[in-house]
Amino acid sequence: MNIKRRLFISNFLMLVIPVILSLVITGGTMFVFGEITEINNGKHLGDNEKLFYDSIERINMLENKWSENTNLEQMKTDIDDINEKLKNTKISLSIYRDKELVYPSSSSESIPILDTALTQSGSHTFIMDNFAVYRESIGKYSILLTDTNFSRHNKEEHNAYHTYLINLCIIGALFIIIIIILTNRLLTRFVFKSIITPLDTLVYGVHQIRDGNLDYHIEYDGKDEFAGVCSDFNEMAQRLLDSVNARQKDEANRKELIAGISHDLRTPLTSIKAYVEGIEKGVASTPETQKRYLDTIKNKTNDLEHIVNQLFLFSKLDIGEFPFYLERINIGKEMSNMVASLSEEYQRKGLGIELAQNVENIYVQVDIVQLRNAVINILENSVKYKTQEKGQMKISCKEEDKYVTITLADNGPGVSDEALEKLFDVFYRGDRARTNPSKGSGLGLSITAKILEKLGGSIRAENVPEGGLAITMMLPKHAGGKGVEENSNY
Secondary structure, eight states: OOHHHHHHHHHHHHHHHHHHHHHHHHHHHHHHHHHHHTTTTTTTSOHHHHHHHHHHHHHHHHHHHHHHSOOHHHHHHHHHHHHHHTTTSSEEEEEEETTEEEEOSSOOOOOTTHHHHHTOOSSEEEEETTEEEEEEEETTEEEEEEETTOOOOOHHHHHHHHHHHHHHHHHHHHHHHHHHHHHHHHHHHHHHHHHHHHHHHHHHHHHHHHTTOTTOOOOOOOOSHHHHHHHHHHHHHHHHHHHHHHHHHHHHHHHHHHHHHHHHHHHHHHHHHHHHHHHHTTSSOSHHHHHHHHHHHHHHHHHHHHHHHHHHHHHHHHHTOSEEEEEEEEHHHHHHHHHHHHHHHHHHTTEEEEEEEOOSSOEEEEOHHHHHHHHHHHHHHHHHHOOSSSEEEEEEEEEETTEEEEEEEEOSOOOOHHHHHHTTSTTOOOHHHHTOGGGOOSOHHHHHHHHHHHTTOEEEEEEOTTSSEEEEEEEEBOOSOOSEEEEEEO
């Protein structure tokens, strides 16, 4: 249940529950109060007072009977029954016509307010001191119920009754207040528990991230608004972890780059310095020796120039300032032309190239020159590390969903699993290559990876089961458009 619904239900119940419970308690209190004080059955009244009012009720019950058929004899009979039941009291029932007594002939003692009662019409009750008269008109007759010993409950009882009633109202009000407080507390806990608990979870997660535990992820099974927040938190933590790992990797690459540049520049510079000193000190005394020294210096200078050019190219690619000239090409046709133009050159280097599989009428948008450089970098890498006198490179071009894959697989020694993960890192080379910069700067595959990245593709490497290394380049297919995008910078 989401928090919005919890709040709605809570607010609704905060209004309904106190009202319902208050009504129940009020009704129950009134019932109990009535039973205790006997107000429901009139026992709170004095005995004589109660008897007088009970007699009035009996007269009212006979009124309809007498009104329908004003039969004096029947009335007398009914009055005799009532008076018989009241014979031991000071209460009696009489019939008058105007101010004359009709029945019974022996009237009760005189009551001061009797004349006043007889002059009235309709139903009236008259009370004065200890005298009480109830008058009811039945046709031409007046029915009088008289009580010459009427007494109300005393003042102390009356005050006690009202005091009890006030105290009962106060207790009821206190119960209602307690109900409202308890209801609000329970419903508030019902709502805030669903807020405080996930908030504590989020705070704990934030503290974990603050303390450097970037692997921490929040486990939250709720289906409310906090589920999205916790999911975003986990995504943020993962991105932060990836960012830190990338920064650490960049730092390691930077250190490797500095170390690689220092090593690769120092080795040919040391050789150049040694040969120059040999010429200066006359070690190369013959023209043949001097020529050999100068050729060596020239070769080492070419190595330096190659390293600097490769480093410059990688830097430009890395910061996105290298211009790409994109055009839509038939990749199958381009691969056929590329293999045909490179086969003879690499045959002389001891590497045979075979286009084992190709595609037709599939187009990609690439910089042809840079794509060619990427392929050449892989071929050069295979030439440098081949262990056989005659190496073999099989090239396959295939269509896979929205991509075109170009796989170059050689029959060389392959690389270790650890090396596969670092193969495209800057200045990564095997130990054998590191001792001889002329066999590679360690930037070739890194440059290839950057080229594929800028072209919207990717690159991966894997060992071939039968021996050798396979490097696969993936390029997105391009459906429409022709021509060249001049100086399109990525």
